[in-house]
Amino acid sequence: MDTIPALKEQLRQSILAEVGERNQLTLALALGIDKPRMSNLQHGHLERFSLEKLIRLLANINRRVDLTVVRVGPIPWPRCGNRGLQHR
Numbered sequence: 246m247d248t249i250p251a252l253k254e255q256l257r258q259s260i261l262a263e264v265g266e267r268n269q270l271t272l273a274l275a276l277g278i279d280k281p282r283m284s285n286l287q288h289g290h291l292e293r294f295s296l297e298k299l300i301r302l303l304a305n306i307n308r309r310v311d312l313t314v315v316r317v318g319p320i321p322w323p324r325c326g327n328r329g330l331q332h333r
Contacts, residue, residue, distance in 0.1 A: 249296065250291070252296060253291045253294060253296060253299060254289070254291065256296070256299035256300065256302075256303065256310070257286060257289065257291060257294075257299065259303065259308070260276070260286065260299065260302055260303055260306075261286070261287065263303070263306055263308060264276070264306065269283045269284060269287070272287075275305070275306060276302045276305050276306065277302070277305045278302070286302075
């Protein structure tokens with residue numbers, strides 16, 4: 246399961262919540278991007294935004310992103326049979 250799109254969407258929503266509803270040019274200038282990129286961000290077209298870029302956009306408006314790692318199940322160790330290393 247690829248969690249990257251969901252993380253990008255969460256960051257997008259955080260950015261938009263922080264900047265509020267202003268005109269695109271004002272928002273773009275505050276975030277340090279151009280109007281077409283701002284439009285992509287507002288409309289959820291996140292394919293060309295990396296997680297790093299979205300985090301940097303938040304940093305541009307003096308916001309910090311904290312990550313939390315959560316255990317959701319056991320590690321899916323590969324089965325090695327009698328060859329190779331085995332997990333104990």
